[in-house]
Amino acid sequence: MTTINLPYDFALVGAVRYQTAYQGQPRLVVPLRVESLPGLEMAVLDTGSTRCILRPDVARHLRISKPPDALEETLRSRFGDFPGWIERVTLTLLPDAGMGIQTPLDVRVFIPEPHPISRAEYNGPTILGMLDLLEVIRFAVDPARTMFYFGYQA
């Protein structure tokens, strides 16, 4: 077996099992704390998404409302097109006990609003996207053990 030394200072801080499906679709789904909510979110890790997306009912439970000077954007997803705005929240990557330490991150998230015509709500998962979160951490996946490893550049 060949061992590869990473060319930078990589601090591996945690590991946790992941779920392999969301709404019947194959996805990589990891547990996550949003702010200090007692309920841990199951979030889809999506390297094809630039944005982190926070489910609207989570935002409502946190009493996050759209400010008058919000930075607005439109989300185009397989769940439909939704207006919304960009906000900042603390998302904490969580290891299992004995498998590392928690990693809180202050990140951008997109919070979808109901569709302007149909009034339908975004019905997708909370998403961990590339541009807003994944590109500032380090992560690895072991499909054989369904383990998600995370860390960051020290």
Added chain:
Amino acid sequence: MATQAISPALRQALAGDSVKGLHRAVEAIDWTAASEDDFRQAIQSMVDAESDRRAWELAQIAQARFPANKWLANAARVLAPARVVGSGEIGVIGLNDSVEWTRAHQGEHRDQWVGIKEGKLIATAATYDALLDQLAAQQLADVLVFHND
């Protein structure tokens, strides 16, 4: 929205669909002559083009130029890159067991929100809010919650 202070190249770039053209035009502009609306239009265009890093850099310049403008201040705040904000807490007891529960019980409790702690089902509810209210009432934390479709 006033764009008189912005070069024709930027106006053309904002109207076009080339992200590279937008970046080139933004870099070529002398922003010392730009108005608040010019900054706002350029920042919004870069966010729409998923160029958040450049939008954030421009928002910082804009906020320094126009500190009373709340939209620019908010843009500079929310567009900052992600960062680690602390660490040290140990992992969550039984979290792997809870994730495993979601894998093993995918077909159960359909159309319900369920709460799992240390690999055991501890609560169900029809809505996310109702489930979190249950957890708060029982002073429970670190409960994995999800909707079983």
